[in-house]
Amino acid sequence: MKKNLSWGRYPQVQPRATLPILWQSDLPHLTGYPTSVLPRGFGRSYGDSCLNEDGMLLDTTPLMRLIHFDAQQGIIRCEAGVSFADLLQFIVPRGWFLPVTPGTKFISVAGAIANDIHGKNHHKAGTFGAHVIQFELLRSNGEQLICSATQNTELYRATIGGLGLTGLILWAEFKLKPIHNACIAMERIRFANLEEFFALANQSDRDYEYTVAWVDCLSAGPQQGRGIFFRGNHAHEGFSKSSNHSFRVPCDLPDFLLNRFTMKIMNGLIYSSAPPDEQKIVHYDPFFYPLDAIHDWNRCYGKRGFLQYQCVIPYGQHEETTQKILSRVARSGTASFLSVLKLFGDQPSPGLLSFPKPGVTLAMDFAFRGTKTLQLLEDLDSMVCEMGGLVYPAKDARMSAEHFQNFFPQWREFARFIDPKFSSSFWRRVTQDSTRSSS
Amino acid sequence: MKNILILGATSAIAQETAKLFAAEGANFFLVARHPDRLAAVAQDLKVRGAAKVETQAIDLNRLEQHATLLQSATKALGSFDLVLMAHGTLPDQHACEQDVAKTMEAIQTNTLGPISLLTHIANLFESQQHGCLAVISSVAGDRGRQSNYVYGMAKGGLSIFLQGLRNRLHRSGIQVLTIKPGFVDTPMTQHLPKNALFASPQQVAQGIYRAIVKGKDIVYVPSYWRWITWVVKSIPEGIFKRLSL
Numbered sequence: 085m086k087k088n089l090s091w092g093r094y095p096q097v098q099p100r101a102t103l104p105i106l107w108q109s110d111l112p113h114l115t116g117y118p119t120s121v122l123p124r125g126f127g128r129s130y131g132d133s134c135l136n137e138d139g140m141l142l143d144t145t146p147l148m149r150l151i152h153f154d155a156q157q158g159i160i161r162c163e164a165g166v167s168f169a170d171l172l173q174f175i176v177p178r179g180w181f182l183p184v185t186p187g188t189k190f191i192s193v194a195g196a197i198a199n200d201i202h203g204k205n206h207h208k209a210g211t212f213g214a215h216v217i218q219f220e221l222l223r224s225n226g227e228q229l230i231c232s233a234t235q236n237t238e239l240y241r242a243t244i245g246g247l248g249l250t251g252l253i254l255w256a257e258f259k260l261k262p263i264h265n266a267c268i269a270m271e272r273i274r275f276a277n278l279e280e281f282f283a284l285a286n287q288s289d290r291d292y293e294y295t296v297a298w299v300d301c302l303s304a305g306p307q308q309g310r311g312i313f314f315r316g317n318h319a320h321e322g323f324s325k326s327s328n329h330s331f332r333v334p335c336d337l338p339d340f341l342l343n344r345f346t347m348k349i350m351n352g353l354i355y356s357s358a359p360p361d362e363q364k365i366v367h368y369d370p371f372f373y374p375l376d377a378i379h380d381w382n383r384c385y386g387k388r389g390f391l392q393y394q395c396v397i398p399y400g401q402h403e404e405t406t407q408k409i410l411s412r413v414a415r416s417g418t419a420s421f422l423s424v425l426k427l428f429g430d431q432p433s434p435g436l437l438s439f440p441k442p443g444v445t446l447a448m449d450f451a452f453r454g455t456k457t458l459q460l461l462e463d464l465d466s467m468v469c470e471m472g473g474l475v476y477p478a479k480d481a482r483m484s485a486e487h488f489q490n491f492f493p494q495w496r497e498f499a500r501f502i503d504p505k506f507s508s509s510f511w512r513r514v515t516q517d518s519t520r521s522s523s
Numbered sequence: 524m525k526n527i528l529i530l531g532a533t534s535a536i537a538q539e540t541a542k543l544f545a546a547e548g549a550n551f552f553l554v555a556r557h558p559d560r561l562a563a564v565a566q567d568l569k570v571r572g573a574a575k576v577e578t579q580a581i582d583l584n585r586l587e588q589h590a591t592l593l594q595s596a597t598k599a600l601g602s603f604d605l606v607l608m609a610h611g612t613l614p615d616q617h618a619c620e621q622d623v624a625k626t627m628e629a630i631q632t633n634t635l636g637p638i639s640l641l642t643h644i645a646n647l648f649e650s651q652q653h654g655c656l657a658v659i660s661s662v663a664g665d666r667g668r669q670s671n672y673v674y675g676m677a678k679g680g681l682s683i684f685l686q687g688l689r690n691r692l693h694r695s696g697i698q699v700l701t702i703k704p705g706f707v708d709t710p711m712t713q714h715l716p717k718n719a720l721f722a723s724p725q726q727v728a729q730g731i732y733r734a735i736v737k738g739k740d741i742v743y744v745p746s747y748w749r750w751i752t753w754v755v756k757s758i759p760e761g762i763f764k765r766l767s768l
């Protein structure tokens with residue numbers, strides 16, 4: 085088994101060493117190590133933001149302890165490596181839920197901060213970072229700083245969405261959201277094209293806390309942009325148990341299994357097997373984390389791995405641009421069947437390098453097929469750039485330095501807060517010789 | 524399980540097992556060497572629902588302190604329903620071959636210390652006529668192999684001691700559970716290359732929890748190790764000695 089790869093398993097580079105961070109009372113002296121260091125949790129970032137080729141990874145997953153829970157206010161303080169899965173088990177029976185969650189619960193709290201993750205409620209709740217009250221940051225000079233909106237504010241803002249480069253988060257405290265039970269009252273609605281998607285999304289975002297759409301990005305012509313819209317709210321009553329059925333992909337599936345033809349069939353099946361409109365009460369697990377039931381699903385893409393592409397197109401010409409992107413993908417002959425559309429809201433994030441901004445976001449998976457895949461994504465970057473959009477670093481493994489610096493013009497300001505000992509494969513790639521990190 | 528004594532409470536497996544009992548509101552007396560680490564674990568268990576958590580930092584290799592340790596634990600919680608012994612070290616086999624002091628140290632920590640504690644606890648449990656004694660041994664103790672026979676002997680010796688204890692304490696209504704984990708991905712094994720047989724401490728803790736609740740005698744965690752060790756044990760010695768295991 086190859087350890088230390090990212091979720092997309094591309095690029096396949098290895099660190100020189102991994103140092104587990106076991107106890108807050110027993111922290112390493114980071115300056116004593118010859119290479120640069122990078123904190124890493126469960127490695128669910130898709131690209132190379134959680135990789136540090138020839139450097140050292142600081143494994144935060146042993147920091148898995150809860151520190152304080154205020155049951156009245158719904159405020160939890162826990163160590164950096166506590167997973168969302170562990171938290172949910174603890175908070176849901178006590179009537180609380182995560183303020184923001186991505187599509188997997190196998191991530192760490194510190195990872196959620198470092199990537200300033202977002203979820204199906206972005207239009208209501210903003211990013212995870214917006215709910216973080218404070219955290220403690222270990223810098224390589226040995227300083228331990230409490231960062232919040234009022235204390236070490238600049239570091240607080242730089243660390244939220246800061247890709248693990250500003251120091252090692254030791255623990256964090258954040259605000260939870262009250263719920264009645266573990267269930268979501270959800271609705272699934274089929275839409276025939278992009279126009280219908282935008283109409284549904286605009287109409288749903290007011291009354292539904294969670295909205296997201298799966299889109300069939302291989303269909304062309306009049307069916308282009310067809311898909312299934314999901315919306316839901318926390319249920320007031322009702323009961324549904326989480327099924328314990330899960331499955332592990334035992335090995336890397338052969339490359340030819342996911343080709344344009346099989347993808348097209350699968351997409352067609354997903355679309356046509358869904359009822360036109362369905363309402364039901366479901367447990368939060370299948371609603372938020374359908375893919376978590378298939379452990380190691382990334383192995384479906386074969387041993388060459390896959391690339392995830394997520395961009396946001398600001399409101400304005402977002403409808404035409406989305407159409408153009410989907411057409412370009414449909415034409416490419418490269419396939420993707422996990423494609424997701426969602427409208428972001430305008431809740432600001434404290435994060436300096438945070439990705440979400442008002443607009444439509446589109447996320448797609450592509451099996452890695454060499455230069456063909458890279459060329460397609462490079463073309464998409466140019467389209468996104470032209471429209472004033474941006475691409476999500478947590479999912480990226482290949483955008484050019486030029487595009488990154490265009491997407492995030494604030495990167496130089498951010499770079500001032502990077503710990504001199506910290507670096508990542510991602511950061512070296514997108515800044516190249518513009519900044520030299522110690523390594 | 525209301526009152527629980529954990530020896531080696533800061534080990535990864537002990538922490539995960541304790542979490543499961545904390546969620547049920549158990550009382551704990553935690554013992555380990557480092558006070559700061561103990562405090563972090565105690566805090567975690569309190570947040571997760573433990574009704575009461577007491578701690579004592581002590582080096583369990585100091586056998587002469589075992590009796591007073593158990594006295595203060597009994598004083599703190601009254602009596603115990605469960606004692607989980609999770610302390611131990613994984614010695615470097617090669618270093619042990621070169622240095623007999625290292626071998627003795629490994630046996631001290633993994634066999635002699637536990638035997639001292641078990642002797643005290645067995646008498647305590649026998650007088651109260653109830654309780655569960657759950658001790659972490661290892662699949663390594665099922666057969667001596669060149670790659671880790673010092674550790675294997677230490678754990679194998681412990682397993683046999685437990686077997687005898689189980690036989691003795693059965694009529695007093697006491698459960699003696701021998702826990703045999705395979706490879707577990709913990710700080711103790713961080714230097715080893717990982718393969719598909721490695722289990723997470725959470726997985727192992729679930730197995731231990733179920734075995735305690737169900738009143739089992741011996742548990743392999745994960746359960747497939749029962750079959751792996753069955754195969755390893757059934758190879759005739761004449762062939763086994765030629766293998767590089």
